[in-house]
Amino acid sequence: MFATQVYGDNGKMKEYHYTGPVEHRFSPYSFNGGTVLAVAGEDFAIVASDTRLSEGYSIHSRDSPKCYKLTDTTVIGCSGFHGDCLTLTKIIDARLKMYKHSNNKCMTSGAIAAMLSTILYGRRFFPYYVYNIIGGLDEEGKGAVYSFDPVGSYQRDTYKAGGSASAMLQPLLDNQIGFKNMEGVQHLPLSQEKAVQLVKDVFISAAERDVYTGDALRICIITKEGIKEETVPLRKD
Amino acid sequence: MALASVLQSESVDFSNYGRQRRGFASGLYETELGLESVGGDSLSFALRTSCSNGDGPDRKIEFLHGTTTLAFKFQHGVIVAVDSRATAGSYIASQTVKKVIEINPYLLGTMAGGAADCSFWERLLARQCRVYELRNKERISVAAASKLLANMVYQYKGMGLSMGTMVCGWDKTGPGLYYVDSEGNRVCGDLFAVGSGSMYAYGIVDSGLKQKDLTVEEACDLGRRAIYQATYRDAYSGGQVNLYHVHSEGWTRVSQSDVLMLHQQYQSEKA
Numbered sequence: 001m002f003a004t005q006v007y008g009d010n011g012k013m014k015e016y017h018y019t020g021p022v023e024h025r026f027s028p029y030s031f032n033g034g035t036v037l038a039v040a041g042e043d044f045a046i047v048a049s050d051t052r053l054s055e056g057y058s059i060h061s062r063d064s065p066k067c068y069k070l071t072d073t074t075v076i077g078c079s080g081f082h083g084d085c086l087t088l089t090k091i092i093d094a095r096l097k098m099y100k101h102s103n104n105k106c107m108t109s110g111a112i113a114a115m116l117s118t119i120l121y122g123r124r125f126f127p128y129y130v131y132n133i134i135g136g137l138d139e140e141g142k143g144a145v146y147s148f149d150p151v152g153s154y155q156r157d158t159y160k161a162g163g164s165a166s167a168m169l170q171p172l173l174d175n176q177i178g179f180k181n182m183e184g185v186q187h188l189p190l191s192q193e194k195a196v197q198l199v200k201d202v203f204i205s206a207a208e209r210d211v212y213t214g215d216a217l218r219i220c221i222i223t224k225e226g227i228k229e230e231t232v233p234l235r236k237d
Numbered sequence: 238m239a240l241a242s243v244l245q246s247e248s249v250d251f252s253n254y255g256r257q258r259r260g261f262a263s264g265l266y267e268t269e270l271g272l273e274s275v276g277g278d279s280l281s282f283a284l285r286t287s288c289s290n291g292d293g294p295d296r297k298i299e300f301l302h303g304t305t306t307l308a309f310k311f312q313h314g315v316i317v318a319v320d321s322r323a324t325a326g327s328y329i330a331s332q333t334v335k336k337v338i339e340i341n342p343y344l345l346g347t348m349a350g351g352a353a354d355c356s357f358w359e360r361l362l363a364r365q366c367r368v369y370e371l372r373n374k375e376r377i378s379v380a381a382a383s384k385l386l387a388n389m390v391y392q393y394k395g396m397g398l399s400m401g402t403m404v405c406g407w408d409k410t411g412p413g414l415y416y417v418d419s420e421g422n423r424v425c426g427d428l429f430a431v432g433s434g435s436m437y438a439y440g441i442v443d444s445g446l447k448q449k450d451l452t453v454e455e456a457c458d459l460g461r462r463a464i465y466q467a468t469y470r471d472a473y474s475g476g477q478v479n480l481y482h483v484h485s486e487g488w489t490r491v492s493q494s495d496v497l498m499l500h501q502q503y504q505s506e507k508a
Contacts, residue, residue, distance in 0.1 A: 121357045125396060149325070153352035155334060167328050 029081050029129045030055055033212025034066050035163035036077030037199060038135035039177065040143030044192050045222045047075040047135035048199045049163075050207070050234060052215040053082060062236065065218040066163075069227060070096060074109045074136035075220045076116075079163035080150070081129035088128050091119060109136035113146035113154055120152035127151050131162040136222055143222075165206035165213045172202055196221065200232055207234040303473025305434030305464055306336055306347040308403045308414055309442055310427045311456045314484040315405045315412045317345055318460035320434070320468050320496075321476035323352055332476035341366055343487040344382055344406040349431045350399035350419065358400060362386045379406040379413025380425070387423040394421055401431045405483050412483065434467030434474040441466050453482060457491050465499045 033054040038047045049066035052059060067077050068089045076092070078085040095115060099107050107115070113134050120128055132148040147160040159177045161169035174180040176198055179187050190198075199219060207214040217232040306319040319336040322329060336348040338359040344366065348355035365385050369377045377385075383404040390398055398419040406413050416422065416429045428446070430438040441463035445451075451459065457480055464478040478499065480491040 117353075117357075121353055124353070124398075147331075149330070149353060151351070151353040153323075153356055155331065157331075157333075 028126075030083070031080070031129075032060070032082040033164050034064075034079035035161065035165040035169065035203070035206055035210065035213045036066050036079045036131070036133050037159075037161045037169060037173075037202065038077060038133045038145040038147075039159045039173075039190070039195050039199065040135065040145040040157070041190050041192060041195055042143065043137075043141055043223065044195070045075075045135040045137060045143035045145065046192075046195055046199055046219060047077050047133065047222070048203065048217060048219040049077050049079065050203060050213045050215060050217055051231075052213060054212050059215075062215040065216075067218055067220050069220070070112060070134075071106045071136075072226060073222060073224075074107075074112055074134060075222060075227065076112075077133045077135070077162070078130045080131050084128040084130045088119070088130055088132075092116065095119070109134060109138055109144050109146070110156075112136075113148075113156075116146075116148060117152040117154050120148065120150065124151055131166075133160050133162045135220075137224065141224055161202075163213075165210035168209060169202050169206055172205070173198075192221070192223075196230075203232075203234060303471075304336065304349045304432035305430065305438050305467035305471060305474040306349050306403065306432055307430040307435070307438045307442060307460065307463055308347065308405050308428070309446065309456075309460070310412045310414050311446070311451050313453050313456070314407060314482060315414055316456045316460040317347060317403070317405050317481040317483065317488075318464045319347055319479050320464055320474040321479060322468075322474055324473055329475075334476070335479070337479055337481055338363075339488070340382070340404075340406075343376065343408075343483070344379065344404065345481055345483060345488050346386075347403045347405070347431070349401040354398050354400045354419065355402060358386060358390060358398075359402065361389065365389075376408065378408040378410070379404060379415060380408075382406065383415035383417050383423055387417045387421065390417075390419050391421050394419070403429050403431065405488075407483050407485050407487070430463075430467075432467075432471075432474065434464075434471035437467040437470050438463040457482065461492070461494060461499065462503075465496060465503070468496045469500070 033052060034050055036049045038045065047067050051063050051065045053061040053064035066079050067075050069075050070092060078088060096107055116132060127150045129150060131150065134146040136144055138144040145157045145160055146154050147157055147162060148154045159173045161173060175182065177190060179185055196219065200217065203217045214235045217234050219230040219232065221228045303324050304320060304322065308315055308317045317337055321332060321334050321336060323331045323334040334352065338346040338348060338356065340346050340359060340363045346359040346362065362382065362385060366377045366382055386404065390400060400419040402417050404415045404417060414426060414429065416424050416426060428442060430442065442459060445459040460480055461478050468474045475496055478494045478496060482489050482491050
């Protein structure tokens with residue numbers, strides 16, 4: 001589906017009043033919405049995303065999750081332009097297979113993150129319009145979250161929100177997990193149950209206020225036992 | 238080109254992309270250690286698309302880099318101090334970015350401009366420095382390292398890379414400090430501050446360096462204070478102050494201080 005200049009630059013529709021003749025240019029990008037979130041705990045990691053796929057004022061699908069399983073210990077969440085998300089995950093899967101065949105072992109989360117950074121930078125002058133967050137366990141079994149920008153700059157975090165509602169979710173996570181802007185509060189480590197409940201609450205808030213987030217929430221919980229998936233319904237309006 | 242050979246992709250002709258970029262309206266917000274912060278079409282590499290003032294590609298509009306990094310030479314080496322904020326437009330993407338890249342145990346590089354550009358090219362520089370060491374059986378000089386970096390990015394001049402970095406180290410000739418950017422500048426100097434908060438930082442460092450012969454402790458305090466003042470007045474700088482000291486044995490990470498804590502500390506000192 002083409003996206004022309006009618007759909008403003010961040011995916012939101014432009015005003016419907018006549019401003020004069022407008023040149024419609026083909027844009028290779030489109031904004032499909034969606035929010036992704038990842039939290040790292042002591043011995044677990046959670047990657048969650050909503051499942052709404054939209055474009056402009058329409059919803060293409062209510063069941064299009066944005067978490068993709070890469071290995072037994074790593075899950076990636078991709079939001080932005082769905083076409084680039086699909087291609088990027090295909091490329092990552094292919095590179096994982098190649099690594100497995102040449103090195104006879106699976107890629108670790110840190111290695112996947114470094115590899116993704118160079119894949120993204122390879123398209124520095126025609127970027128993948130994708131906001132990625134990788135969640136998984138590192139070599140010591142501790143939770144790890146790596147967040148990226150569209151051209152490959154990345155860093156390891158404890159928690160990160162990406163996608164259309166990221167600006168709404170990140171401050172809440174800063175306060176609840178990072179204990180920011182609170183004084184005299186005990187810094188308790190995050191338990192898995194509390195983290196899952198927090199993720200659900202945070203997405204419910206996002207669905208209230210962001211049009212591109214809603215329908216359902218897919219949570220992937222990564223522990224040394226494996227990856228468990230949970231689906232929770234959200235507002236469908 | 239360097240980029241194509243690293244990624245082992247078929248060498249792509251990049252020269253056309255510059256022309257085509259104008260047509261792509263996109264809401265891409267790349268994390269910047271702060272390139273221009275306009276809303277709307279803010280592709281961080283939209284340097285050319287914005288200069289539609291009819292002068293053609295020759296005239297460049299100077300964009301502010303929303304960050305503050307500084308480095309200065311003194312009697313006992315080089316002090317490197319940076320903030321840690323990364324912005325995507327007006328959204329603060331992270332307050333904990335590492336803007337000092339440890340190229341090797343005796344060379345440091347700072348980051349300002351496009352985060353991905355800086356980290357990618359400095360990582361490539363680390364690889365080149367290591368190859369030099371293996372081939373020549375001696376450490377690379379700061380002048381040579383900065384020259385390698387400048388030459389690597391010069392091939393991409395005009396294509397929209399955004400990188401303003403300081404290469405700091407200690408080699409045979411003593412402390413070394415070079416400023417290298419994606420426009421092709423490479424200058425040697427005793428003091429540099431890069432970023433939107435640089436003017437505020439210059440004020441503090443210039444007045445502090447007036448008295449000769451600083452001790453290591455005094456120089457560190459000066460660097461920390463300069464970054465703190467810049468974060469105080471510049472909206473695009475903030476987070477933490479990361480301080481490094483480069484001496485004859487290499488570099489040492491001196492401290493990481495949250496700006497909020499520094500504020501309380503300086504306020505109580507004033508009282």
